[in-house]
Amino acid sequence: MSLNLEATVGDRLALAVVAQYRLVTTEQLHLLTAAGVRIEQTRRRLMKLREEGLVQRVTLPQAGRRRVWFATAYGVQVASEWPELRGIAAPRLLADPTAARLRVAHALTVSEVGLSFVQDARVRGDICWPLDWIPEVHHPLGGGEAVVPDALLFYRTRSGSMLRAFVEVDRATMGPERLAAKLTAYARLHAYIPMAAPGRHRQASGVQTEPGWRHRYPLFPRLLFVLDGTGAAGVDNRISALNAASRELEGRGGLLREVPVLAVSMTDLLQRGPSAPVWQPVQDPAQRVDWTSRPVRHAAAQPVVQEPTTPRPWPPQV
Secondary structure, three states: OOOOHHHHHHHHHHHHHHHHHOOEEHHHHHHHHOOOOOHHHHHHHHHHHHHOOOEEEEEOOOOOOOEEEEEOHHHHHHHOOOHHHOOOOOOOOOOOHHHHHHHHHHHHHHHHHHHHHHHHHHHHOOEOOHHHEEEOOOEEEEOOEEEOOOEEEEEEOOOOOEEEEEEEEEOOOOOHHHHHHHHHHHHHHHHOOOEOOOOOOOOOOOEOOOOHHHHOOOOOOEEEEEEOOOOHHHHHHHHHHHHHHHHHHOOOOOHHHHOOEEEEEHHHHHHHOOOOOOEEEOOOOOOOEOOOOOOHHHHHHOOOOOOOOOOOOOOOOO
């Protein structure tokens, strides 16, 4: 029996992306995984995966009746056994099309942001594969609390620098104060030192001596806020709230001294691309920088910490 290896590899990548991204449109999946061919090929691939019970879809009622795809329980089970997804927590299952429909607006916006980074990397000659965008990575804070960013981004520049970012996508469904509270949560994560695991060497105090995030990342990922669902005035209000939160946090831990925290409107991100100087540092919103740089205020306050040039381990330790 002949085996079409190219089609099999394409099917595998498509299912991996659908499972990891939670929800994607046909067009998003096509641009992520097979932008060099006609979109009909992606449509046929999705229909085949659906016939095999690996993915399911919901059709949006808006104009154009876009189809949105998500992995079934069987699809998640199959994909989670692959090396490229090993170590990544399985997504929360969407029980049926109704559950998918109720999550679709935020999830598709998050997928669109991930797509923008992947496409921008292709143009620039950087490395950011579709599976380098990992939604909803759990970071415990102890006591049952956790920080769960909308996505964790891995990105390698042409110069060899390995960048990582926590990405928060805000669609103006919560007030500016609740958005700003996320900055406080990340400051807690930056400082959080977990108790030593049973059976491991403990210090006399019974706790570890370094923050828990160091077991995952050589440097704390930069923090990116993408603001959508509102006009220019609403974006300004949200950035002002983030700026006020940053002033309250100054002098309380090292997050703002060591980690770039940037914000951008979804409109600017999609129209000009992530690498354009459209990001506003929350400590100094008058600046406009690209997301890979360190704002002048950070650079002046301390020596610039160089990003590691070694690629991330695979599978990712998340």
